[in-house]
Amino acid sequence: MKKEQARQLFPFIKNGIIYFNHASTAPVSIPVRESLCDLLKEKSESKIDDYHSFLKVYEETKNLLAEFINANPDRIAFIDNTSNGLNILASGMEWKSGDRILLNDIEFPANVYPFLNLKKFGVEVDFVKAKDGIVTAEDLIENIKPETRLISVSFVQFLSGYKIDLEVLGKFCRDKNVILSVDGIQGIGAINFDVQKFNVDFLSCGTQKWLFGAQGLAFIYLTEELQRKINPAYLGWLSFEDAWDLLNYSMKLKSNANVFQGGTLNTFGIYAFNTSVKIFKQFGFERIEENVISNTKYLRRRLNEIGVNCLIDEVSDEYYSGITTFRTDDIEKLFKFLEDKKIVCSLREGYIRLSPHFYNTFDEIDFVVNSIKEFINKKV
Template sequence: MFKDVQIDPYRELFPHLKQPHYYLNHAAFGVLSTKVNQHINKHLNERCNGIIESYLIDFDVIEQTRAKIATLINAPSPDNISFVTNTSEGLNLIAAGLEWNSGDRILLNDAEFPSNVYPYKTLNRHGVEVDLIPANNGFVTDEQISKHIKKDHKLIGISAVQFLSGYKIDLHKTGEIAQDNGSFLVVDAIQAIGNSKIDVQAMQIDGLVSGGLKWMMAPMGIGFVYISDKLREKIRQQYVGWLSVENPWALSNFEQGLNPTNRRYELGGLNIPGIYALNVSVDPFLELGTNEINKHLISLTDRVDQHLTGTDLVRFTTINDQNRTGIITYDLPKGLNGDKMIETLKARKVTISHRQGKIRFSPHYYNNIDDIDAALSIFLEVYNSKV
């Protein structure tokens, strides 16, 4: 767990802590820091009453951010990173771009968030079949993937961290399974980036997508996709814009080839305020280290569990430490109005999630034990009143 001296400077960036507002819902929606807010407004002020045409400055920020994300996930190069609006866009880019034949199969599981299922289900028009591994308590293991995979599985789609259980799959082993089978491994990482170490090279990941609005703590409408050189060679790009080509400013040359890097997937004007946000929101992950953040979050969720042990709330699933993240989830007793309880908690400045008859706590790196103790004290008061 981080010492106060390590995270106190970061806590100063989150004024909601001073209210106090105990926000433990980063698996749903991240908080914007004052630094993110300032960086976005710096750009907007330039566009409003500064130089106005800020694209030369913006270009530097875009490339700087691209490089930071590449470092964060250990991509071979910033050239493997493209900006997208959300996870669904990135997954569709890959799913729709690969060449499919009738009889090809895709291996998923039934604990996935819908955005990691629908892009593949639409491929049935090509005769592609999607196989769903039955999940146990909200997750599947690499052993289950190994058991269910077949030679005609062209692609394995998996979340690095499952949204409800918080289970973090062993992507090193999953990558080995995919490579041995000749399958592409495509990862939905929105519940992992910012709280868990991701190394796309060591894990042999072909494609990885993450929106920025959760653990990356950026606004909605910005995210990124990593596509390996091998996977890029297999994608037949479905949409092309003026920025997709080798030299966009050769405006009269319509015979150009596509940009040789993943910038080809950035068709036109990007979400520049969102990229300004990512540019600074990822800094704490690089400074503190995602391995250390993960250990800190396990300690915080252990503290949640200490408070709830002995109540009639039951852990949704028990997970080994190597597969844990910053998500901890409990089944609510039947008959309890979870939505009403969540609203009562919000009025008391405690924010958590209610999903599918379960409650989910998801603190982040800047939270400390005092936050957990205070939030759980209020939570138990509300819960015991059986609102």
């Protein structure tokens, strides 16, 4: 699949909308819309209770996702959102007073509150302070203490777009027997992610942003070794090996990640995600990142050319992701100005956040940058 073919999958483009907001919510593609319409038609007219067909789609989706992040499908479970995924880890571990968890002070709250909640058990939570909006792998490593049992960090920082070096951090954590937990929602789907290469112990990621999935569907990945240390805080009927022997109550837990899928899954979300991951595969998993980073570099250069400085301009482009963030005077007025021009982006913490994906073009970037320049010149 070529970029122009991919662009045909998104009807809003023909309506003159420039969508640079994938770090917030993904647009619905035509294939996803058709997939869900077909499913609704079946469930309203014929195959109302077709669990076996769903199982085929479910297994295919998990296999596709496993290929995408280089994981064994048995190590992946579907859940409802990133926050609850991180709570599975936080609430399932056996903590003792004096254990320490290492975070940083620019994390999205979803990757903070599940661990702060453990303070009631005497767990200490340490925060690494960001420097110029950046927390590096080395910053985290330097702040590990003998009592540190777990580090949780975002693959990509939600505001600046800084991509942490998980390969360096993961190797250190594995060598020191420190659990590495990753919030992947702002990177996976835009940037290549390899759980083996990064030595990730636990991953939680929603599908509704860069992965073009639906709200209400997420997934976790965890190693077999880590799962043996987790006592699930919640169990459902599908958490057990003999789930369909309904009156057995054997209490024999599944040994794979499916133990965390205790009940009915988000069927519509999985059908949507199945379709989206197939689009990624057709385009080429490796080419996704190439296009995203190419767009980011071009966008940052064009913004710099009109006198706009971005967050993390000073770092090497190896730490770039799909997110570019900047601030100007009258930022809320600029946001409204862009909105009126059908440019969709986000206003976060007093900054404009732009997040184009692989199918966005340099022409669209030029239009966005020229619109920002127009606004600035009007203010002069």
